[in-house]
Amino acid sequence: MQAFLAVFKRELKSYFTTPIAYVFLVIFLFFSGYLTFKQGFFEMRQADMRAFFLNMPLLFIFMVPSAAMRLWAEERRVGSIELLFTLPITITQAVLGKFFAAWLFLAIALALTFPMVITVCYLGEPDIALIITGYLGCLLTAGGFLAIGCFFSVVSKNQVISFVLSVVACTILVFAGMPTTLSYLSTFLPAHLVSAIENMSFQTHFESIQNGLLQFKDVSYFVLLIAGWIVAGSILLDRTKAG
Amino acid sequence: MIEVKELRRSFGPIVAVDDISFEVEKGQVLGLLGPNGAGKTTAMRMLACFLKPDRGTATVCGYDILRQSVEARRSLGYLAENSPAYSEMTVGGVLNFVCDARQIKGNDRKRALDRIVPMCSIESVYHQTIETLSKGYMRRVGLAQALIHDPQVLILDEPTDGLDPNQKYEVRQLINNMSKDKCIIVSTHILEEVEAVCSRTIIISKGRILVDSTPQQLKEEYNCGLDEVFRRITRTEFG
Numbered sequence: 227m228q229a230f231l232a233v234f235k236r237e238l239k240s241y242f243t244t245p246i247a248y249v250f251l252v253i254f255l256f257f258s259g260y261l262t263f264k265q266g267f268f269e270m271r272q273a274d275m276r277a278f279f280l281n282m283p284l285l286f287i288f289m290v291p292s293a294a295m296r297l298w299a300e301e302r303r304v305g306s307i308e309l310l311f312t313l314p315i316t317i318t319q320a321v322l323g324k325f326f327a328a329w330l331f332l333a334i335a336l337a338l339t340f341p342m343v344i345t346v347c348y349l350g351e352p353d354i355a356l357i358i359t360g361y362l363g364c365l366l367t368a369g370g371f372l373a374i375g376c377f378f379s380v381v382s383k384n385q386v387i388s389f390v391l392s393v394v395a396c397t398i399l400v401f402a403g404m405p406t407t408l409s410y411l412s413t414f415l416p417a418h419l420v421s422a423i424e425n426m427s428f429q430t431h432f433e434s435i436q437n438g439l440l441q442f443k444d445v446s447y448f449v450l451l452i453a454g455w456i457v458a459g460s461i462l463l464d465r466t467k468a469g
Numbered sequence: 470m471i472e473v474k475e476l477r478r479s480f481g482p483i484v485a486v487d488d489i490s491f492e493v494e495k496g497q498v499l500g501l502l503g504p505n506g507a508g509k510t511t512a513m514r515m516l517a518c519f520l521k522p523d524r525g526t527a528t529v530c531g532y533d534i535l536r537q538s539v540e541a542r543r544s545l546g547y548l549a550e551n552s553p554a555y556s557e558m559t560v561g562g563v564l565n566f567v568c569d570a571r572q573i574k575g576n577d578r579k580r581a582l583d584r585i586v587p588m589c590s591i592e593s594v595y596h597q598t599i600e601t602l603s604k605g606y607m608r609r610v611g612l613a614q615a616l617i618h619d620p621q622v623l624i625l626d627e628p629t630d631g632l633d634p635n636q637k638y639e640v641r642q643l644i645n646n647m648s649k650d651k652c653i654i655v656s657t658h659i660l661e662e663v664e665a666v667c668s669r670t671i672i673i674s675k676g677r678i679l680v681d682s683t684p685q686q687l688k689e690e691y692n693c694g695l696d697e698v699f700r701r702i703t704r705t706e707f708g
Binding site: 228229231232233235236239240243244304306308309311313314315316467468 | 514517518519520538539540542543547549551553554555556557558562566567569570571572614
């Protein structure tokens, strides 16, 4: 636990001791607001945050890999991975320490969108439970994207390559569940395969949580997805850390 | 304290370390000598549990590097070839991170820092970020993190590389002072360093041990200086 906390603390601090955190937060907050109002926040004439949550997966496709790409690629490029793994720290502790630090950083970014909640509460009487499940869905989606980003950060020492691969993987997992994609797939794939693809997509589970339905199948999808990518990243890191 | 048994590691078709075996006891300073690409760094990385061997194993303070890797790493201090560290962190930040990872807390941490910072002469750069340090200071910070928990076993990969003559002298003095209570492995190209600090020398080339002796014995046996001994042994091997 101590080793996990050491990595966690170091990683979280490193976001704020470099300009990364500030650049990330400014861009994220700007686009989350811009997309909300572009979506027709005022035109809807409803005191809710649907317009805000609707575009979050699309924003995360670019923002989360940018926060994740440095996690292992930078360690391997600079060589600090040699310092890290000659300390009494296991691969699992290091991977989880970095993952949770980055996840907390993304949670901080989400928390800083609180003016949106205040605005909605000022304008009307929104369903608070719906807002809470909306944020939970965003946090789980960010965790899923982050686990994918962590994996691709292990794949290459080059941060740009890690970023591009993560964006592609996240895009596939989001767009696979879009109605247009599913209707196209249903023209040549059997119904059970289309349904399987739909269930593998982020979008389906994200939307389900956005509607206020906190179902076991949706939460377990995100938990399994995060665990799967983290385990895959750990195995790969163990093989390639000295490469 | 260190027991190496038929350690082997290859990278694709290149065999970096080829079935090496040796033991190092407490109070010994072993100099690992060899030309570039001889396998010194690979052997040290395996002993520091950073690289896994393809075959064979080793024990550090009785802990197997494969099965008890964390315990082995807890009991050793390792200085890597280029003293890699986190460039955005301050020297103090890096040392505190190492203390966190090694579970050195409270008064123990204060004592460890009070001991190691002046010992490695890094007081003046304690609040500076790693990226602003010269190569010499980077080396000293690397040495400080390797020594902070006062380990029984020290593995130092070219510890005086990049240091000026005064700093080299200080580091050699430091190694000599610690040598009585510790087991130390030093890799180097600098033969005067072997004479200054090592009680035993292993010359390796192409991953294999060619000679395991003391610097004094080598000089007597070949009836010449260590430079010439090194040339003769490694040239024969290359020839």
